[in-house]
Amino acid sequence: MPELTLYEAMAGLFTSAFVSATLFPGASEAVLLALVHAWPDEITVAVAVATIGNTLGSMTSYIIGRLFPKKVSGKAIDWLTRWGVWALLFAWLPLVGDALPLAAGWLRISWLKSLLFIFIGKASRYAALAFGFAQLF
Secondary structure, three states, X not given: OOOOOHHHHHHHHHHHHHHHOOOOOOOHHHHHHHHHHHOHHHHHHHHHHXXXXXHHHHHHHHHHHHOOOOOOOOHHHHHHHHHHHHHXXXXXXXXXXXXXXXXXXXXXXXXXXXXXXXXXXXXXXXXXXXXXXXXXX
C-alpha cells in the first residue's frame, strides 16, 4: 500500500477535524498526532488545518442551531445562558462541546463572536496537544 503524501494527510486531517466537530464521532486528535509524528516539521500547518476544519464543523452546527424555531433545553443551553459566549471556549470538549455551537446558534449569539471564541478554544487545544506530543517524541 502506498504511503500518503503530505497533501493527502492534511486533507484527511481537515476532514476528520470537521466531522469531529459535528455530532458525528471522529478522531481528529489521533489523526493530528499521526501527522505530527510523520511530518514533525509541519506541526504549525497541521495545527492550523485541524483548527480551521474543527472550527468550520462547529460553525456548521451553529448554523443548524439557527434553524431550530422551538425552545430546546439541555446542558449546553444552561452553560451558554450562564456564561455567555465564553462557554464557547470549551466547544472542544467531548459530548457537551459539540452541542455548544448548536446552542449558540439557537440562542442567536453573534456569529462573529461565536466564531472567534470557538476558534480560540480549538486552536489552544490542538496546539497544546500537538506541541506537547512533539516534546515527547
